[in-house]
Amino acid sequence: MKEMWEQRYGADDYAYGREPNEFFKSELDELSPGRLLVAGAGEGRDAVYAAGQRWQVDAFDLSEKGREKALRLAAEKGVTIHFSIADAAVYAGAPDSYDAAALIYFHLPPAVRSHLYAEVIRALRQGGVLIVEAFTPKQLHNASGGPKDASMLLTADLLRELCAGMRIILCEETQTTLDEGAYHQGPADIVRLVAVK
DSSP, X not given: OHHHHHHHHTSSSOTTOSSOOHHHHHHHTTSXXXXXXXXXOTTSHHHHHHHHTTOEEEEEESOHHHHHHHHHHHHHHTXXXXXXXXXXGGOOOOTXXXXXEEEESOOOOHHHHHHHHHHHHHHEEEEEEEEEEXXXXXXXXXXXXXXXXXXXXXXXXXHHHHTTTSEEEEEEEEEEEEEETXXXXXXXXXXXEEEEO
């Protein structure tokens, strides 16, 4: 898995573009800046946007190439992000550390996913906000990106289970048209969640 991401992020272009995910941006813009965790941050588009909005950003990803490009993008935008190399399977969140956290198109095997969501939620402060956008199993019929393993895809019901105990503000499956770099282009079946700890 790491090799695939190193290859994808090793190209000159940003695989998913340089601009933030629209849903993430719209939800973050409603919040007062504080401390943000971006898990599976890739090439840093969301983390860098948040830093530009005066958030203190901690980001992580498995890919060294992704980190290099994220730090390059941050430098170009004149902002600072803290970006570490970490494996979601063993990630341990510092309790009560973040005012918000984002999981944007971070698809994982079920056991790893359960672990990571629990750790990310643990890392949120009381009142902290979790923002998620991901592909649903219906995405398997689309050519606009995402894993081809149904077990790695998410549904609204599964997100509610993963976020049990949180106050769900939004949790819906919907369709959108993606325009995010070369790998997210076209009609897509997605799920979005906003939840408060």
